[in-house]
Amino acid sequence: MSFQVFGLPVSRGVAIGRAVLVASSRVDVAHYFIDASRVATEVQRLRDARDTVASELTVMQRDLPGDAPHELSALLDVHLMLLHDEALTGATRHWIEERHYNAEWALSAQLEVLARQFDEMEDEYLRERKADLEQVVERLLRSLTAQGQPTPAPAVGPRDFGGEDPLVLIANDIAPADMLQFKKSVFTGFVTDVGGRTSHTAIVARSLDIPAVVGAREVSRVVRQDDWVIIDGDAGVVLVDPSPLLLEEYRFRQRQSELERERLDRLRHTPAVTLDGEVVELLANIELPGDAPGAIEAGAVGVGLFRSEFLFMNRDGELPGEEEQFEAYRRVVEGMRGLPVTIRTVDVGADKPLERMSVNELRHEHALNPALGLRAIRWSLSEPSMFRQQLRAILRAAALGPVKLLIPMLGNTSEIRATLEALARARQQLRESGRSFGEVEVGAMIEVPAAALIIDRFLEAFDFVSIGTNDLIQYTLAIDRADEAVAHLYDPWHPAVLELIRRTISASQAAGKAVSVCGEMAGDPAFTATLLQLGLRSFSMHPAQISVIKQQILRADTRRLGASAAGGRP
Structure with a gap:
């Protein structure tokens, strides 16, 4: 229907x-596709898990004490029956062989199918057997996890x-x-x-x-x-x-x-110039070193935001070392063929947690409010050894091409001092070890209202600023941007948000410092005219959005846009 x-x-x-x-599952499930050569191996992993769980259940049933209720033995019989039912293991094999899911994904997919069938049964006793099915699948998933997962294929x-x-x-x-x-x-x-x-x-x-x-x-x-x-x-x-x-x-x-x-693709290599001759810089936001060629292909004139935190994810708590990071940053710098690259230091927390989030290796999701907790520069400063490793890797990459360093979520002058001291220490360590490094422009993300309100102090300390509108809106309006229950209150057109953006752009221009927007507003054509009206001349966005924003810029005449954009939606 x-x-x-x-x-x-x-x-x-x-x-x-x-x-x-x-x-969703109570057991974390890896989801990836396998190639044809690994289908038989994955099916065997499933069989091995089934045999292991069957053995466990048989031993449990055999070792039941003499006074154990009969129902307990009967329940184990049900679990064994479900385990060997073709509707579970046979159909799971289908997902592996036909769709090339890994075994864990295939098993969770078939659980979803069977669980709905149980939900639709009229007999209450049979409906309640869904819980038994879920327990059997959970045992299978744990057995697969204990086997260890092969490295996912490309x-x-x-x-x-x-x-x-x-x-x-x-x-x-x-x-x-x-x-x-x-x-x-x-x-x-x-x-x-x-x-x-x-x-x-x-x-x-x-x-x-x-x-x-x-x-x-x-x-x-x-x-x-x-x-x-x-x-x-x-x-x-x-x-x-x-x-x-x-x-x-x-x-x-x-x-x-x-x-x-x-x-729109035909506009990729057309210069971004307004009708009245204002040149606008269109940069790319990227997440992985391999994204650099796509940024050039899309017509970006540089990388305005390389999200380095993606190097830290999917690693079972093991953080990347200096050499691994240097290699990643080198690939980005060389991949951009002489165009500038802005690398943001690791911005983890909130909707981008790591398996390890502190020196005590506490999981970040235990925080009461992760969006307001130990994230971004706060986490970096709490892990000084990790932070200096990243700074050294970025400085070394700067010897290979133009690199800018961007610090996320700064909110006060003490964080500014601590960050600049860490950078100075990283430079000194490289000098002492005799390793080559380059100079970098250092910038601050303006994504906390406090930073926008004391923007003059930030401009005294930094070479440039970049406005992260996603978090700036979230913190200005006190709205969790990942929570659909309050999503209707997330309003980029709010006068307070526009005023903070206007204030930051105006102060930066008065100080002769570069300013860009790297949040989602930069890649939304509904905001292009407003941002141009506020004086912005540097936009950083996903490569896929560059052509559509360029079209808006080519049609714009900044002389006719008016003097103020702080009055709300156009």
């Missing part, structure tokens, strides 16, 4: 495909799995680390239950340039594996099991979007 689910539109366009569900292409239909991803949420796994894979769009317009999931969706809807509440519960799904990233609507007529209408819209994208 066809139905619609509504959420927040975060990445434009239309995606049509069969649903791939990444179900991302596969859309024709490397068994099916021919396009796929869309449906999940409760997608962690930033998981998005790295999916970044070059087969999905043409995705939908999540949770998230806001500037949650990290939404940001990555825009960087992938694929349609996405977040904050769709119960979408992962009402969509089934392999359902046909339309994702309308413009309207924030998910259409499930659409009629043939509706499918054809959206396929037409898809073709129109592709034609528009091709038209």
